[in-house]
Amino acid sequence: MDHINRLEPRAHFLSFPTKERALLNENKYTHAFKNLNGLWKFLLIDAPEYSPRNFYAPDFDTKEMFDIKVPGNWQVQGYGKMHYSDLWYNFPINPPYVPTENPTGIYKRQFTVDENFKGKKVILRFCGVDSAFHVWVNGQEVGYSKGARNEAEFDVTKLIHEDDANDLTVRVYQWSDGTYLEDQDMWWLSGIFRDVELLGVPFAGVNDIKVVADLDEDYTNGLLDLSFKFREEKSQRIEVELIDSAGKQVSQTSVNQQERIHMEIPKVEPWTAETPNLYQMMISVYEGDELIEVIPQQVGFRNIRLAGEVFLVNGVAIKFKGVNRHDYNPRNGRVVSKEEIEKDIILMKQFNINAIRTSHYPASYYLYDLCDHYGMYVIDETDLECHGFELTGKYDWISDDPEWEMAYVSRMVRMIERDKNHPSIILWSLGNESAFGSNFVKMAEVAKKMDSTRLVHYEGDFEVEAADIYSTMYTWLEHPTKKPLMKTIIEESKKPHILCEYCHAMGNGPGNLKEYQDLFYTHDKLQGGFIWEWFDHGIESYTEKGEKYYRYGGDFGDDPSNKDFCIDGMLMPDRTPSPSLYEYKKVIEPIQTTEIDLAEGKIELLSRFDFQNLQIFDLYYSIIEDETVIEDGTISLPSISARQKMEMTLPYSLNFIPQPGASYFLKLSYRLNAAMAYAPKGYELASANFELPIMTEGLVVEPNGRLQVEQDETKLNIVGENFSVTFDTVRGTLLKMVQDGQTLIERGPKFTLWRAPISNDMEIIDEMKKKHFLHLEHEIVHSFNWEKADRSIKIIVETINSTTNSAWHYKCTYSYTIFGSGDILFNIEGIPSGKIDTAPDMLPRLGVSMHVNKALNQVKYLGRGPRGNYADSKEAGYLGVYSSSVKDMFTNYVVPQANGNRMDTRWVALTDDRGQGVFVAESSGFNFSTSYYEEADLDQAKHTCDLEERDYVVVNIDYKQNALGSFSCGQWQLEKYRTTFEKFDISFRLTGFNRKEADILSLSHEVLN
Structure with missing residues (x-):
């Protein structure tokens, strides 16, 4: 059983009563919306069987319950046990069974709805609950869901009191049979950890939208295909308007509800991570002549395809310069706000990172809108990992068991349905570290049927039977006793390759970032990789003296634990970039500078962009004597297309008298000549430094004295x-x-x-x-x-x-x-x-x-x-x-x-x-x-x-x-x-x-x- 009464998965979008409100695209201006975050009443019990009698009743006495924050994980709020492990299940492996002692959280809260909900279909949405849960509204059981990092929606229209207080009860189970699919490398954290929302939507409105924004063979014209699912079959009419970034309407069409929409848009501005061009689509739905809703949707046109040993985005074998990212906060566990995610993405862009793998589950839905906007390639990963089975001698225990097929496929389908309309998503990933078997074959088959415009990724598919990409982890560059796999891939593989994890950024490290990147640049089929990982998963703590520090695995008596293996990010828990992040920024910077003749000011610039022209940069140069700038200047870079090189002569002069013993350096700084969404004008994205060929003799001194x-x-x-x-x-x-x-x-x-x-x-x-x-x-x-x-x-x-x-x-x-x-x-x-x-x-x-x-x-x-x-x-x-x-x-x-x-x-x-x-x-x-x-x-x-x-x-x-x-x-x-x-x-x-x-x-x- 995957669920009880959960609604079919669908794209995450907002519905508004007017176009003016739709342009604001905020929850507040929708037809009807109520955020149910905040303080809830909470009781933690040892097993669901210990639930108090009639706990779900509206008149249940909550005086013995405690206050807890939602969204939140109960462990970081002082309930239950903190536990970190990379590998092990915290109970005997006997699928689908879980322990009798199964920590269970009972959540309750009261709420009212305003008049905007009248006459609307009312949907209760849970954006993330770990691991499984039942829901009651006003004492009536609504349903059940599992799949911790997937959204779950329930129809509560008939259960809501419009003129009185409503009672909402949620019972959350730390362990479920779904836990066997949720053994990711992270803290075991439970509870309602993402938003809880109540939506009021038109009965005759659009329930789901599928947007396919492709490019023609010349990557010039946009090919837009739209399909809709309605909540009720009535005589709806749809008007679609497409607006470019300058506010100009580029297309408009109107169709009846039964029709799909196909539009060809001439000379579109394609979407890439370097040039994240988005169009605003406004979908207006009419019932007869009455406007019943307007749905805003960002659209990015891009084409993804396999071409022999490479995969192409808009005709280019791109390079992922990526990181693996968890939803994580050192105080709140897996609870992250839109603002935090936005800070992450802005910082990534400022450090030249162009790709995110959502390890190892779909991220909070905010992330994808932000990746569309700022420009970030995404591997969207199914909430699926069975790592603990590796130690049983039968790693594919449930991955190759057809009885688990529905559980595997369901998680992937729910991810694809929610996220399908985001141009930033390049690959669908079937999960992580779960061996291989028939269930992954089925997942790949379903994914390609659902979405033929993207490619399928799964690192555990070592023979690339079902996946489109050959993906490996931590693949060695050299080995003392055997041929390293990286060399084998280069010589023998006929598939495009990525390193979905490499260069473990744990503590002082990693090394060899340059060696890997040089290899990526040398071979088209090596299409980059993703550093493990973005963020240290330390838990913010304080000594008796009030000194802040961060705890990790084993610090809470958790056993077994992989200890500090969770402290493995390029960003420290307080968001301080580690030295390794600066190293990565340099290694993947968009301009590679080579000296030709520094005495004459001659250098060569090689663009490491895949699409963008280097004209977006000004070059600041300075001649430095020890620590003093003695000459500097600025020049605008000429037009240098992506992946092209050009020689330049800098207009400096070395016709000065050198100081005895001094050292002389040429410093180059490539800075944005206009503000970008992620950085102000003048922000440095690339740099270079050379010692100038100025030989000076030091001042000779006689070290005399008695x-x-x-x-x-x-x-x-x-x-x-x-x-x-x-x-x-x-x-x-x-x-x-x-x-x-x-x-x-x-x-x-x-x-x-x-x-x-x-x-x-x-x-x-x-x-x-x-x-x-x-x-x-x-x-x-x-x-x-x-x-x-x-x-x-x-x-x-x-x-x-x-x-x-x-x-x-x-x-x-x-x-x-x-x-x-x-x-x-x-x-x-x-x-x-x-x-x-x-x-x-x-x-x-x-x-x-x-x-x-x-x-x-x-x-x-x-x-x-x-x-x-x-x-x-x-x-x-x-x-x-x-x-x-x-x-x-x-x-x-x-x-x-x-x-x-x-x-x-x-x-x-x-x-x-x-x-x-x-x-x-x-x-x-x-x-x-x-x-x-x-x-x-x-x-x-x-x-x-x-x-x-x-x-x-x-x-x-x-x-x-x-x-x-x-x-x-x-x-x-x-x-x-x-x-x-x-x-x-x-x-x-x-x-x-x-x-x-x-x-x-x-x-x-x-x-x-």
């Missing part, structure tokens, strides 16, 4: 005119560096190969920590020697560095050359030694860590910035001079982990508010990061609120940082980006300074002689 040496049994103290450096001769460590009476360095450089695990390390943490004990480092000093030269003291420390119980190790040699000026030239060299074959294949990092006075909290550096970057995630990291703070250099991920690395750093300065500080420089470059936390702090903390700042600043200078990868669910670190057990050599200049003597840029221009 030095004194003081030594006792365990310490060596080197004293200059206004500084001192102290070493522990037993541990071989620089203990502190003091200048002008202030301790600047509280512990000098110490070798480390450990970094706190990132979320994408989750599959290898046990190997790192329980096999190789990489987090338990040891340094054994073999010798500590020093000697005095003409104007310096040189210290050599030889050590063995390894981890607990390891037979492999590094032979390290530390070298410090200390000058009377206070400058220190530091070097450490590491040679792999011991039983090398027992060493791990991959190391987290190779570098040194220092402790710096906490007062030195202001940071300036020349390196890649402004956000963190790594070997496989550095496209958005532009070389330049950046200013920040220790706090802002840290990315506050929901789950604390290593972060904030800056590659290709040439120098960095940390200063206090008086300008005194520490300067580190090496022209060949290094990796750099800084924070108030040790790696162990990040490793041990489970939430941001667990972190306690150290009373010093941690500064990391690294030879190499390991790549990020996506191995929490996907490709591990590519071989070329890995940090391995290899020889390393790190050198840098370490200087204490005061900005009153020399500013940071002056120091950066110096070369020690």
Whole structure:
């Protein structure tokens, strides 16, 4: 049984009494509408059998019931148990049966209707209820429905009191046989979580509309087919008017109720995600000469078809630059408003994202109107996932069982019927992670019969028997022991391919976005993909001190749980874009810039648009000396068609005298030259940065000054005119560096190969920590020697560095050359030694860590910035001079982990508010990061609120940082980006300074002689 008395599914639209009201297209102006959201009375019981006697009666005493918000999930409002899992069912698998203990929510509310409902057919609409529910109105049972993320409508015309209060009772079941089809990767949340609405519509009005807005073979003329279903068969007449974006009527026709409408519209403006041209259609319905309703409908003309190994939109093998998106809010669970969804889509467009997969169910209906308007390709996905069966040994248990066919097909039919008129929807998806079987074959057959204008997607159809698209997940780019599937697809597949999920955006990551995108651009048949996923699913929480943090799986005693696997978005729960979102924006940006001859200002522009002309951009260019703009200008881009390239010459001049030691950069910013729906004029959608070929010699300085040496049994103290450096001769460590009476360095450089695990390390943490004990480092000093030269003291420390119980190790040699000026030239060299074959294949990092006075909290550096970057995630990291703070250099991920690395750093300065500080420089470059936390702090903390700042600043200078990868669910670190057990050599200049003597840029221009 799929339902009791539920009305047939239909398109979601509004009906108005006049054209003037229809143009406003708001619920308030319809024939009759009542929103039933708000506070309801609520009672949670352990099973439906425990329902109080006559709970559905209008006179039932609600004094023992509580207040609850609708829409809302009862778990996030303090009822029942929070539970997150990616995979498991929370009860024994015995379909179609569910547990005896089945948490059940009883909802009640009173409402009245106004005179607008008189003489109307009254429909009660539930937009989303998890998982199944019964409905009563005024004590009479209305019906039953399941399919949590699908709309359900009931005819309550005969049950409504027009002149008195009405009683509405809903009993919601957490578990139903439908739950076997609702095992998606998300929090298990129950209740009435989408809008509840009461509609009054004309009896003789239109019940359903199907709009097919196609293009002719030349993609020039629009082909509009309309069909209608009426609630009653009467002598209705329909007038259809089509209006373009300028308000001009382009077509009008009138037909009788029995006829379908076909219209050919010459020279339409096609709809695409880049050019979301919409026409306003007004459907006026007459009964005789009386206007009984007007229905507004947005129309977008586009053509979707298969063509060999590609699928085409308006004749172009488009590229999806997409994300997977859940309906989610950190306070309200799966309750999302139109305004929240609109913010999502605007942000996506601003970050060059052009596609959404509604993982793994139809989204709130607001989303589709917004995608039509702003321009977003959509894969609309059926509310269907049976992931838990994977572990039973019979993954297709119900997917290949004909007795479940109706349940499968019904969910897809309801989705298609609701959403069929949206031009943004390109593919219908049959569901997610449910194996394959006869029920999916039937779904595909029905989908194609219902809608021949769109294509069918299902990733679980590995042989592409029923689907039109070959879809895979987390497909590897390289593999050490077998041919990667991505290569096989390129060489052998005869179908268009998409990655419906790839690059798991969990914590600090993912890596390899560029490698995937380059592959998409190289092969037409690879038509892009969808990052997993858009939003971290953290639950907003507060400590006793009022500090906000976010909980995840396992934090509520939920067992089994996939823990922080739900913290996997490019957007953090507070809507802060993660560094990975900026990386994605860069990788998928619409203009690719290549240098040809920067000395002459020559560059090449390649359009990565599929349809739009680059004339929508102005190009802002600037020549930067270190951090100062010395020349800039603006030019309007010429006409460059989609996917075309053009050489340009920028009108700048390099005829100036370079400053000794300075660095010079060309910065390019492509900005909208007119406001778009999603961004204001001047908004940057693409950018580029190049170091200019201007070679300058640094200012040579002589690091002179007298030095004194003081030594006792365990310490060596080197004293200059206004500084001192102290070493522990037993541990071989620089203990502190003091200048002008202030301790600047509280512990000098110490070798480390450990970094706190990132979320994408989750599959290898046990190997790192329980096999190789990489987090338990040891340094054994073999010798500590020093000697005095003409104007310096040189210290050599030889050590063995390894981890607990390891037979492999590094032979390290530390070298410090200390000058009377206070400058220190530091070097450490590491040679792999011991039983090398027992060493791990991959190391987290190779570098040194220092402790710096906490007062030195202001940071300036020349390196890649402004956000963190790594070997496989550095496209958005532009070389330049950046200013920040220790706090802002840290990315506050929901789950604390290593972060904030800056590659290709040439120098960095940390200063206090008086300008005194520490300067580190090496022209060949290094990796750099800084924070108030040790790696162990990040490793041990489970939430941001667990972190306690150290009373010093941690500064990391690294030879190499390991790549990020996506191995929490996907490709591990590519071989070329890995940090391995290899020889390393790190050198840098370490200087204490005061900005009153020399500013940071002056120091950066110096070369020690």
